[in-house]
Amino acid sequence: MTPSTDLNIPLFERAKAVIPGGVNSPVRAFRAVGGTPRFVKRAQGAYFWDANDQRFIDYIGSWGPMILGHGHPAVLEAVQKAVLEGFSFGAPTEREVELAEEILSIMPSMEMVRLVSSGTEAGMSAIRLARGATGRSKIIKFEGCYHGHADALLVKAGSGLATFGNATSAGVPPEVVQHTLVLEYNNVQQLEEAFALHGKDIACLMIEPIAGNMNFVRASVEFTRRCRELCTQYGALLVYDEVMTGFRVALGGAQSVYAQAIPGFEPDLTVMGKVIGGGMPLAAFGGKRAIMEHLAPLGGVYQAGTLSGNPVATACGLATLREIRKPGFYEALSASTRSLVDGLKAAADAEGVPFSVDCQGGMFGFFLMPELPQNYPQVMRTDSARFNQLFHGLLDRGVYIAPALYEAGFVSAAHTADDIAATVDAARAVFQTMR
Numbered sequence: 001m002t003p004s005t006d007l008n009i010p011l012f013e014r015a016k017a018v019i020p021g022g023v024n025s026p027v028r029a030f031r032a033v034g035g036t037p038r039f040v041k042r043a044q045g046a047y048f049w050d051a052n053d054q055r056f057i058d059y060i061g062s063w064g065p066m067i068l069g070h071g072h073p074a075v076l077e078a079v080q081k082a083v084l085e086g087f088s089f090g091a092p093t094e095r096e097v098e099l100a101e102e103i104l105s106i107m108p109s110m111e112m113v114r115l116v117s118s119g120t121e122a123g124m125s126a127i128r129l130a131r132g133a134t135g136r137s138k139i140i141k142f143e144g145c146y147h148g149h150a151d152a153l154l155v156k157a158g159s160g161l162a163t164f165g166n167a168t169s170a171g172v173p174p175e176v177v178q179h180t181l182v183l184e185y186n187n188v189q190q191l192e193e194a195f196a197l198h199g200k201d202i203a204c205l206m207i208e209p210i211a212g213n214m215n216f217v218r219a220s221v222e223f224t225r226r227c228r229e230l231c232t233q234y235g236a237l238l239v240y241d242e243v244m245t246g247f248r249v250a251l252g253g254a255q256s257v258y259a260q261a262i263p264g265f266e267p268d269l270t271v272m273g274k275v276i277g278g279g280m281p282l283a284a285f286g287g288k289r290a291i292m293e294h295l296a297p298l299g300g301v302y303q304a305g306t307l308s309g310n311p312v313a314t315a316c317g318l319a320t321l322r323e324i325r326k327p328g329f330y331e332a333l334s335a336s337t338r339s340l341v342d343g344l345k346a347a348a349d350a351e352g353v354p355f356s357v358d359c360q361g362g363m364f365g366f367f368l369m370p371e372l373p374q375n376y377p378q379v380m381r382t383d384s385a386r387f388n389q390l391f392h393g394l395l396d397r398g399v400y401i402a403p404a405l406y407e408a409g410f411v412s413a414a415h416t417a418d419d420i421a422a423t424v425d426a427a428r429a430v431f432q433t434m435r
């Protein structure tokens, strides 16, 4: 494909004239890796086709939601039926209740749930609820964790324990983030010191239990245990942001993975998105009844939404959850993901390219470095020029991974052994150029 025949290029030019940066969410713009974003025409199963009708094996899956692959027949049928019944009512529906019941039956830590339309909205609402329920202002987040773009959460780098965050976006006044304490992921000592200093003022600790916004970094079992213990000791709420990991790393999310290692382990609140809507704008937050009852109209914490619990989105989410609950779903998904990461690792090793990789369920991450990083500064040591070489090498060979080195990847149930073998072959060919 030459630039003169690439139909993505004129589309991107048109887009840039009318949409800031040509995209409706920044990472889509390929700024980190360079080049022209692929404009998607359609998608089916494990693939999408761009403006040139070139096919790509898709390892983003809309950044996580498409766990069944694109256009799953049962989901399509449910959505088509729902559309004919009406797009939006602004009044309660039985389907919302069904979806809430379905979620609660999967997530033992949740006794009540509220449906919203995006992960950002869910995270923002969970913070307000935690503050309202505890009567405290401060929150803890971790460097490298993304919880959506609510003002108070747009803080990345804390330069030390007692230092409250500086906003990482223009337009967020310092007063808005003055109560956000940013700590290093997986640093138990810093966590303990933070609680010792501020514990009585902390409303909640919010964390991605397996961080997918600094590629793929697991919280250690010890760190996870201390997060729970310190929250309990100081009366702060433990909030798990499972927008990415929920229904993705296991049916019961990352919390079900940690529950195997830590007896009695449960967060107080959980934030969910992505898979829960199966590709439609749907997200949720929920947890213990006593906390959730602080929400309006029962309690004094206001939260609302014109499109919350949208009937088409809930149909899509319900149909998706019913598919992923089927016996053997996660065993097969995990095996596919495992064969992908093992294949990539073997190919990199054979070509002498430093490479480390991790996965859980249908989510994976790899690093062009020999050891898996434990926190954001370590992730950022990745050589971005080499990552970009790998990204474009794969793209040229019809494999679409996230266009930034600090993003996780996603395998769907639609990815076949042949898709994975083709991906590993493409990676091997690129690794040969990277020795």
Ligand SMILES: Cc1ncc(COP(=O)(O)O)c(C=O)c1O
Binding pocket: 063, 117, 118, 119, 120, 121, 123, 146, 147, 148, 149, 208, 212, 213, 241, 242, 243, 244, 273, 274, 283
């Ligand atoms: C862990 C996590 N939390 C929250 C969000 C925000 O979700 P949304 O993009 O639906 O607002 C994301 C988005 O990628 C996420 O990965």
